[in-house]
Amino acid sequence: MAERNEARTNWQAAQIKDGSRPEGRPFWEGTKEGKFLLPVGPDGKAFWYPRAFVPGTLDEVSWKESKGEGTVYTYSVHYLGPPGFSKKGDAPHVIALVDLDEGVRVMTNLVKDEENFPDIDIDQVRIGQRVRVVFDELSEEYTLPRFTIVD
Amino acid sequence: MSVREATPDVAEARRMLKKGIVIAGVGETEQGILPDRGSFDLLSEATKLTLDDAGITLADVDGMVTAFSFVEHTLMHATTFCDYLGFRPGYFASVAVGGATAPLMAVQAALAIDAGLAEVVLCVRGDNTRSGISSSGMIAQAREMTQGEFEWPYGVTTIGGYGLLAQRYMHEYNVPQEALAAVVATQSEHGALKWNAMLREAVTIEDVLASRMIATPFHVLDCSLVNDGAAAFLVTTADRAKSMKSKPVYITGIGEGYSHQYISQAQSVDSVRDGLGRAGRRAMEVAGITPADLDVAEIYDSFSFTPLIALEGFGVCGKGEAGDWVLEGNAKLGGTLPMNTAGGLIRQAHLGAMHHIVEAALQLRGEADDTARGGGNHQVPGAKLAITNGSGGILAATSAIVLSSEPPSA
Numbered sequence: 006m007a008e009r010n011e012a013r014t015n016w017q018a019a020q021i022k023d024g025s026r027p028e029g030r031p032f033w034e035g036t037k038e039g040k041f042l043l044p045v046g047p048d049g050k051a052f053w054y055p056r057a058f059v060p061g062t063l064d065e066v067s068w069k070e071s072k073g074e075g076t077v078y079t080y081s082v083h084y085l086g087p088p089g090f091s092k093k094g095d096a097p098h099v100i101a102l103v104d105l106d107e108g109v110r111v112m113t114n115l116v117k118d119e120e121n122f123p124d125i126d127i128d129q130v131r132i133g134q135r136v137r138v139v140f141d142e143l144s145e146e147y148t149l150p151r152f153t154i155v156d
Numbered sequence: 157m158s159v160r161e162a163t164p165d166v167a168e169a170r171r172m173l174k175k176g177i178v179i180a181g182v183g184e185t186e187q188g189i190l191p192d193r194g195s196f197d198l199l200s201e202a203t204k205l206t207l208d209d210a211g212i213t214l215a216d217v218d219g220m221v222t223a224f225s226f227v228e229h230t231l232m233h234a235t236t237f238c239d240y241l242g243f244r245p246g247y248f249a250s251v252a253v254g255g256a257t258a259p260l261m262a263v264q265a266a267l268a269i270d271a272g273l274a275e276v277v278l279c280v281r282g283d284n285t286r287s288g289i290s291s292s293g294m295i296a297q298a299r300e301m302t303q304g305e306f307e308w309p310y311g312v313t314t315i316g317g318y319g320l321l322a323q324r325y326m327h328e329y330n331v332p333q334e335a336l337a338a339v340v341a342t343q344s345e346h347g348a349l350k351w352n353a354m355l356r357e358a359v360t361i362e363d364v365l366a367s368r369m370i371a372t373p374f375h376v377l378d379c380s381l382v383n384d385g386a387a388a389f390l391v392t393t394a395d396r397a398k399s400m401k402s403k404p405v406y407i408t409g410i411g412e413g414y415s416h417q418y419i420s421q422a423q424s425v426d427s428v429r430d431g432l433g434r435a436g437r438r439a440m441e442v443a444g445i446t447p448a449d450l451d452v453a454e455i456y457d458s459f460s461f462t463p464l465i466a467l468e469g470f471g472v473c474g475k476g477e478a479g480d481w482v483l484e485g486n487a488k489l490g491g492t493l494p495m496n497t498a499g500g501l502i503r504q505a506h507l508g509a510m511h512h513i514v515e516a517a518l519q520l521r522g523e524a525d526d527t528a529r530g531g532g533n534h535q536v537p538g539a540k541l542a543i544t545n546g547s548g549g550i551l552a553a554t555s556a557i558v559l560s561s562e563p564p565s566a
Contacts (some may be wrong), residue, residue, distance in 0.1 A: 022305030081319030090311040
């Protein structure tokens with residue numbers, strides 16, 4: 006079984022905390038409960054990333070739960086990354102853009118499974134692959150959604 | 157999600173440029189790893205070289221447009237540099253739109269001249285990015301390219317962010333790695349002729365494919381350089397340039413375009429190509445020309461893929477065809493539209509698009525033969541029309557200008 010990458014986990018939690026905006030708070034509260042919440046406008050259409058007002062119309066925002074399933078739009082295998090990520094000679098990590106079935110595109114990592122969330126084997130990744138969300142509890146404050154392949 | 161979009165006035169841009177807005181001087185320092193040079197030191201040298209090229213002194217300049225620095229942190233870059241220079245211009249501005257900055261500096265100078273705020277405007281950009289930046293500064297810079305809350309924590313890099321769209325493009329059009337590598341090989345032949353190119357040896361497609369993979373689909377040789385150096389150009393009116401030393405080059409077209417800020421928000425390959433392509437298409441519309449009229453293309457090349465989608469967006473090639481176009485040799489010196497004739501960001505140096513503008517100007521002046529300076533002849537014979545662009549972010553904000561050896565006719 007893969008060991009948990011503690012350095013990466015701590016780095017990610019710190020980066021989210023540092024980069025977070027108040028309007029994203031409902032999303033991070035949702036992931037702690039295993040929900041992938043999407044911001045929506047009055048027409049019920051989801052948008053991404055969270056804003057205080059609906060982009061383009063400046064209408065009021067509400068939230069709805071995504072089923073957490075989608076399709077890989079594209080990906081890039083990273084052999085180098087920020088602190089805690091792949092260094093020269095390490096196994097690479099995979100950054101993907103996933104189109105959720107609710108019609109928004111999100112960035113994520115592709116992981117092998119939910120057992121310590123090891124990076125996916127790169128020969129398993131392809132454009133058009135169906136994926137589903139898994140929730141990685143980084144810290145008490147932040148749970149990060151990642152995606153894994155639907156069998 | 158609906159996006160509100162405004163459309164600029166082509167006739168108004170033509171009216172401004174019809175006055176005769178010219179680049180009347182250029183200058184570029186040595187490029188590379190220069191640990192003994194500071195950021196403002198390099199900017200000062202580029203300033204001096206450009207003034208010498210125009211045959212004027214600081215006393216003749218009344219406007220200053222600068223950019224930003226990764227090393228000299230200041231909220232007021234233009235005046236901080238002016239103070240260092242001992243110069244009090246009547247008009248000053250700092251432009252900061254990432255890789256789109258250099259053409260936007262030219263636009264800013266043109267606007268100031270058109271409004272009567274200044275008549276002779278120096279545009280200078282450079283930095284000791286390679287030697288002066290701290291590792292935390294490097295990480296902070298990479299982070300700024302991403303959405304800080306919903307992209308960056310996943311470990312995406314600038315290279316990989318570009319890689320995401322490049323891989324989708326290659327998937328949709330069945331474009332091979334060799335097409336990307338051909339961009340590098342082509343530009344390496346050009347860089348070998350440029351006196352101050354950081355990388356002067358030509359490489360092959362095989363060399364690129366054999367180099368270390370950084371983030372798919374990009375090998376290390378597919379990536380642009382990180383270097384120390386500076387470059388500048390002087391913008392003024394054609395009337396004022398008559399008393400200057402160098403042959404003036406006319407700015408005959410300007411255009412901007414933009415489809416997304418963060419790469420996760422790019423809708424499709426089509427939307428990105430259309431968004432950044434709009435900059436070039438508008439610039440050519442203002443200039444009253446078509447891609448077939450161009451003699452030289454200095455196209456922003458942060459990565460080997462970047463020029464491919466720009467060439468398609470500008471209408472030089474059809475959708476998905478730019479790779480074959482480069483593989484067939486069209487972008488080489490002697491080809492149908494020589495591209496990045498001094499090596500570009502991948503082989504010469506990365507100062508945003510400053511060198512693209514300087515090289516385009518030198519081409520239209522007929523002065524792109526560096527044999528006397530230890531380089532070689534990379535002049536496109538009889539070049540009269542050039543397009544140049546810069547892109548900020550990950551294939552995001554883009555600005556393009558058309559340069560001509562002749563006054564605007566449109």
